[in-house]
Amino acid sequence: MFDMDQELDLLASLGDHSLDAFRLDAQQRSVVDSTDRRLRVLAGAGTGKTTALTARVAHLIMAGTPAERILLLTFTRRAATEMVNRTYLAVSQSPGTRRTGRIVGGTFHSVAHRVLRQHADSLGFPAGFSVIDPSDAADLMDVIRDGVAGRSAAKRRFPRKGLLLDLYSRAVDTQSPLTEVLAKVAPWAASDEPLIGDICRDYVARKRSLGLLDFDDLLLHWRAALMHPRAGEALRGDFDHVLVDEYQDVNALQVDIIRHLVGPAQQLCVVGDDAQSIYSFRASTPRHILDFESDFESAATLALTNNYRSTKPILDLANAIGSEATEGFSTVLMPAAKNEASQRTAVPLLVRCRDEDDQSNRVCDAVLDLREAGLSLKDQAVLVRAAHHSDRLELELTRRGIPFVKYGGLRYLEAAHVKDLLAAFRLADNPRDELAWFRLLQRLPGVGPAASRRVLTCLGVDREGEPTEIFLRWTLAREQLPVDALDDADQLVKSLQRDNDEPLSAHAARVAAAVGALIISNFDDAESRIADLSALVDSTAGVQRLSEAAADVTLEPPTSTAGLAGQPSIDEDWLVISTMHSAKGLEWEAVHLIHAADGFIPSDMALTSDEGLEEERRLVYVALTRAKSDLSIYFPLRYHHQPFSHRDKHSWAQLSRFFTGAAVSRLREVPMELADARSAVIPRISTADSVASGLNMLWG
DNA sequence: CAGAGCCGCCTTTTT
């Protein structure tokens, strides 16, 4: 979620931004003006979808709709913030518009979370419920798997926790029976369906008795509230307008929520592009945007077709790759007449590289060359299929002192110390949270899974009665711990209980101090980790409960991590490295797409099905259409099997299958540089032995 | 001999 008032003050001083400032074309204007009660906008890449949606919201407010009666559902917090800011910019510049409340905006999950917190009492929730992330959910699955399938699972191939969670989640998100999901995702396990069904049932029951909600639960409970005759009426009554961005990435459950969110009194407007549907692993499918008119009665459709972003050669390449898709890609991207960028006609490059190191060098060279030519680092991005694909490049960027910021990858929430503090925040509000206990107890010296389990049994986390009684049982439970662990353990448990009249921020700091003590004894690099903890403590400003702060971070972790070349400060310039997924909705003057080798793009993990391959194609399409004027595709010819060692085992790569003859003919090939002054080709060798033997002479 | 802890292996995308 975000705070609009702050932004408003910040932005109010900037230039003329009435609706005219959006400079809408005729198609965009009709999106703004449409009074259709169910409206679908099909908007190709770079056609000003965000502009049109933002202008529509601004228009609604200027026409008298109170801002707080508008719900804007987006795919990321970043997108929501950007649109809300732009809306307010326009509205605040419009004379005579009464300042009203705040637009309600965010992701499906964060809005659901907000609704559930607000109405926890009425909906029968414990007020301090825990929101668990998929890795916690998988751990819970693992416990249940042991309980239900136990010995029989050990003897044969039985789905592991990750797959079990995937099966469960997919059934929920697609609203289809387990049998179907199983047949599609893991046919080899079909005969175990009864057992897997039991595990799913147990999983649901266990979450309930422990006061845990997973990501799917947030949506399920929001929908259940909406489907209730009276509660639903009340919740719908909060809004006059519902707008949904990136509609190609919704799943069946989300469509269902929207269906129950809009009654006769609400207007609905969805925007998206089926050619950019790239989240099928989260159970989305382009079918929902394609079927909008049959899902919603008397729906109308508008299209945005003028591309304002990219030059013609870039669009030609994207169109060439899209045209070979087995379905979809019905619209061909055309540069808009008034597109200034289209005056430039630099042809996209295909840069053949010897190997990964050569690729890193060439990207750095190109980035710096473009910078000399007038593009700042911020005008450029390096896109990768998987977050770790930029590892080698990051080293070279650091070596050359080029600052960068990385988008995508889940590293922040995977960091042990972050998880530890979030677990403690959850526990402070919800002592039933067995997963949080289990995690924190094992940070204690000499304590592993077995001792933790004994403590949990004594605590009786799922016993009937008041949750706070669990803390009363601590004096008994602590007996299960080794003596060395008792001090830290007592300290932790004491910190979890909030003192009378203690301000929330003080409590948060106390919890962080107790967790910090555990971090210091568990990690060498405790210093930087402790710094993260105080940042998390700061994030409790403005919430009512620690579990709420933990949930906010879990649902909306920081989108970027600063690079090794130093924390770029706000006025500095930096290069963006992003996964192709996280690049959706963004644009840069120059885009460098690296690792365009088959197996990387498309990812060989995606090749188990035809749909998987087609989604990879859409992903490439998304990546290419991010570029405004300069686009380079890098293809390393040779991959070393152990890139961080000196060994020379390698294999030869093939150019990504998406770059077929037709596509390559749209590219200017940059030949491999066999040798030059900067990077002469020498065989990969180990100099360690000769150095060592040379030095040995010195020791006599 | 149960259980903690360590070493070496691998790692798609994210609400």
Next chain:
DNA sequence: GGCGGCTCTG
């Protein structure tokens, strides 16, 4: 960071 397999320890 997680996992399987191994070793060390009480």
